[in-house]
Amino acid sequence: MRFAPSPSGYLHIGGARTALFNWLWARRQGGTFVLRIEDTDQDRSSIESVRAILDDLKWLGLDWDEGPEAGGPHEPYFQSERKSDYRRAAEELIAKGKAYRCYCTKEELDAARAALKAKDPKAQFVYPGTCRERTDAPDLPHVVRFRTEAAGDTTFQDKVFGTVSTPNSVQQDFVLVRSDGFPLYNLGCVVDDHAMGMTLVARGRDHIGNTAQQVMLYQAFGWELPEFAHLPMMLSAKGEKLSKRHASVAVAEYRERGFTPMGVLNYLVRFGWSHGDQEIFSREQLIELFSWDRVNKSDGKFDAKKFADVAFEHLKNEDLMSSAEYEAAVLPFLEARGLSVDREVLSRVLPAIRPRAHDLIEAAHALDYYFRAEPELDEAARKKFLTPAAAPHLDALADMVAGAQPFEAAHLEELFRTFVEEREVKMKDVAQPARVALTGRTASPPLFDVMVALSQEPSVARLRRGAEIAKTP
Numbered sequence: 001m002r003f004a005p006s007p008s009g010y011l012h013i014g015g016a017r018t019a020l021f022n023w024l025w026a027r028r029q030g031g032t033f034v035l036r037i038e039d040t041d042q043d044r045s046s047i048e049s050v051r052a053i054l055d056d057l058k059w060l061g062l063d064w065d066e067g068p069e070a071g072g073p074h075e076p077y078f079q080s081e082r083k084s085d086y087r088r089a090a091e092e093l094i095a096k097g098k099a100y101r102c103y104c105t106k107e108e109l110d111a112a113r114a115a116l117k118a119k120d121p122k123a124q125f126v127y128p129g130t131c132r133e134r135t136d137a138p139d140l141p142h143v144v145r146f147r148t149e150a151a152g153d154t155t156f157q158d159k160v161f162g163t164v165s166t167p168n169s170v171q172q173d174f175v176l177v178r179s180d181g182f183p184l185y186n187l188g189c190v191v192d193d194h195a196m197g198m199t200l201v202a203r204g205r206d207h208i209g210n211t212a213q214q215v216m217l218y219q220a221f222g223w224e225l226p227e228f229a230h231l232p233m234m235l236s237a238k239g240e241k242l243s244k245r246h247a248s249v250a251v252a253e254y255r256e257r258g259f260t261p262m263g264v265l266n267y268l269v270r271f272g273w274s275h276g277d278q279e280i281f282s283r284e285q286l287i288e289l290f291s292w293d294r295v296n297k298s299d300g301k302f303d304a305k306k307f308a309d310v311a312f313e314h315l316k317n318e319d320l321m322s323s324a325e326y327e328a329a330v331l332p333f334l335e336a337r338g339l340s341v342d343r344e345v346l347s348r349v350l351p352a353i354r355p356r357a358h359d360l361i362e363a364a365h366a367l368d369y370y371f372r373a374e375p376e377l378d379e380a381a382r383k384k385f386l387t388p389a390a391a392p393h394l395d396a397l398a399d400m401v402a403g404a405q406p407f408e409a410a411h412l413e414e415l416f417r418t419f420v421e422e423r424e425v426k427m428k429d430v431a432q433p434a435r436v437a438l439t440g441r442t443a444s445p446p447l448f449d450v451m452v453a454l455s456q457e458p459s460v461a462r463l464r465r466g467a468e469i470a471k472t473p
Contacts, residue, residue, distance in 0.1 A: 001026040001200050002034040003057075003064075004189060007049035008041060010250035011056040014204060014234045014242065017268040021231060022202050023062045024269075024290040034196055035067030038189070039080045040182040056251040060261045061283065066196075074196040079188050086183040089191045089221070090144045090176055098220040099176060101142040102131040126172045144177040146216065154212040159200075159229040159292040166212040174213055186210055190217045193226060202229040205299070206241075229292055232272040233299040242302050254311075258360030260321065260329060263311030270310075271300050280313050282320055312358045323350060326363075333364035339371040346370075349453040352445035370453060374465060375440030382436065386470040390433035393425065394467035397434055401451065402460045409448035416448070437466020 003019040005011065026033035035057070039045035054068060066072030076082060093099035104127075113125045132147065148171045155165040176187040183191070193201060208230045218225050236246035243249060248257070254264050266281055274296070275281075275289050314320050321329075327346055334341050349370050357363035369375035377386075400419055404412055420427050435447055438459060444450055451459040 001031055001202065002036055002193070002196065002198055003062075004036040004038045004192075005053050006038045006041060006044070007046060007053060008044035009049055010252055011053045012249050013251055013254075013264070013268060014249070016056070016060060016062075016251050016264070017234065017271055018203055018231060019057060019062050020060075020265055020268055021229075021273070021290070021295075022200075024286055025200065025202070025292070026065075027287045028290055031199075032065045033063075034072070034074070034198070035064035035070075035077065036192060036196070037068060037078045038185070039078055040184075040188055042080070042180075042182065045080070052252065056255070059255055060251065060265060079183070079192065082188075082192065083181060083183075085195065086177060086187055086191055087181060089187065090183075093146070093176070093217075093220055094144065096220065097147065099144050099146050100132055100173075101134070101138060102127075102145045102173075102175075103134065103137060103140055103142045104130055129173055132173070141179050143175050143179050145173040146176055146213070146220070148173050148216065154215050156211060156215050156225065156228055158208075158211075159202075159227060160232075160295050161205075161208070161230055161297055164208065164211070171213065171216075176217075186213045186217060190214050190221075194218070194221070194223050198226050200227045200229065202231065205230045205233050229295070232296055234271055235299050235301050237301055237303075239299075239301065247302050247304055258333060258362065258364075259311045260314050260360070262320065263314040266314060267307045267310040272296050280310065280317070280320070308358060315357065315359065315363075316355050323347065326350060326354065330360050330363045330367070333360045334367060334371065337364055337368060339368065341371055345453065349445075352449055352453075369439045369441070369444075375438065375462065377436070377440040377469070378442070381440070381442045382469065385433045385436045385442070386466055387433075388471060390429070391467045391470035393423065393430045394433055394437055394463050394470060396423070397430065398460050398463035398467065401456065401463060404456070407452065407456045409446070409452050412448040412451055433466065433470065434463060437469075438462050 001022040003015075003022050005015055005019075023033050025031070035054075037050055037053075039050070050068070057064070064070055066074060067077045090099060094101065109127075112128070116123050116125050127145070131142075131145070149168050152168050153165045154168060154171075155163060158164050174186065175184050177183050189201075211228055211230070215225060234242045236242050238246075240246065248254065251264065262283060265283070265286070269281065269286055269290075270279065272295050273290065274294055281289070315326070327343065327350060330350075331341060331346075334346075346367070349367060353363055353366040357366050397416075397419065400415055401412070404415055416430075417427075420430055423430075431447060432442065435444055435450075436442060438444070438447070438450055438454065454462070
């Protein structure tokens with residue numbers, strides 16, 4: 001099994017889904033998962049894109065057994081470094097009479113297309129085989145074209161779509177090698193898949209139209225066909241091919257937004273695969289349960305809300321993500337806020353915010369005030385609750401908290417209720433100003449849990465600071 005991205009930009013979530021299905025099958029079967037970089041489009045490929053793809057796959061936990069950085073018996077794993085292999089393969093086909101050199105220039109082909117359009121605007125241009133019998137100028141600039149048989153059909157078995165058959169009459173003599181010596185997709189992937197011993201080629205349904213041409217190539221070389229599996233497409237809500245104008249489509253964007261790797265993978269795996277009514281899976285469950293007979297033929301529509309919900313389920317479920325894993329995941333988001341994090345405090349306060357934080361950015365925001373010398377005050381909350389009337393309550397509450405022993409949530413709550421009764425005030429008239437003084441916000445975990453997490457001295461200091469702020473209208 002292999003994943004063979006083109007490094008012309010970010011790792012698309014559709015590509016990540018393809019990588020996931022291949023990875024799951026390789027892991028379930030005890031097979032080899034190969035990463036190959038198809039960088040023959042030199043104008044669009046970049047080392048920055050390669051780095052981004054590798055980083056995103058690592059973040060997702062889709063480790064590869066062979067490929068860049070891992071090495072392996074089929075090196076190199078960049079198509080740009082295998083150019084001589086494709087040239088030899090093309091020459092072999094020419095020698096067999098299965099391919100030929102085409103000397104038609106771009107200008108000549110453009111003129112032929114224009115003439116056809118002028119004659120019939122709806123007609124589809126098909127290369128007419130102008131150079132099929134030419135053998136006179138091998139040193140002139142040329143491309144290499146496959147000699148497609150006009151009669152019959154080309155058929156293959158697909159693990160998702162079953163028997164797929166294409167009449168040869170709708171094909172044309174397709175280009176194998178460009179004039180710069182680099183292969184086109186069909187030749188490059190066939191030569192590499194054969195050389196690397198691929199037994200299964202799984203990719204998006206948008207590639208199914210290429211597969212007939214690739215089957216022709218396997219047959220022309222006399223090579224055994226691999227199995228094929230084409231995956232349903234990820235579409236927009238309007239049924240269009242998913243792109244940036246419809247949703248966030250780069251894996252890196254979800255990483256930056258505070259989604260977890262399994263939150264992303266769990267949503268992607270359900271795009272075309274199912275196991276009964278189960279929606280949420282661990283990585284181990286996916287490896288155990290994945291099979292091609294549960295992959296659907298129907299395309300699916302991207303649902304950003306469901307994606308977020310699935311990610312949230314993974315984030316809050318301790319059976320899917322341990323506390324230690326959560327702490328490690330949220331730490332970079334806390335540090336990005338300029339916070340110095342006490343890991344002991346983080347472990348103590350995390351259970352209170354975990355059921356509510358929908359992503360790691362929300363979690364970092366909810367944890368922020370625990371790791372600051374003073375909380376950042378929400379201006380609206382300050383104006384509403386830190387008023388002159390609240391100042392004496394906060395001062396008195398600070399004195400109470402300073403003398404509380406033991407400094408435990410249940411004891412603090414008991415003292416607080418006595419405090420409210422003795423001062424003959426409503427609970428909210430003291431609790432909300434205290435919450436704002438302690439956290440800077442109007443919403444937080446239970447007030448007494450917050451105090452215990454902050455510890456006694458910082459809680460007293462924050463209440464006194466709140467009282468001082470409240471005294472200033």
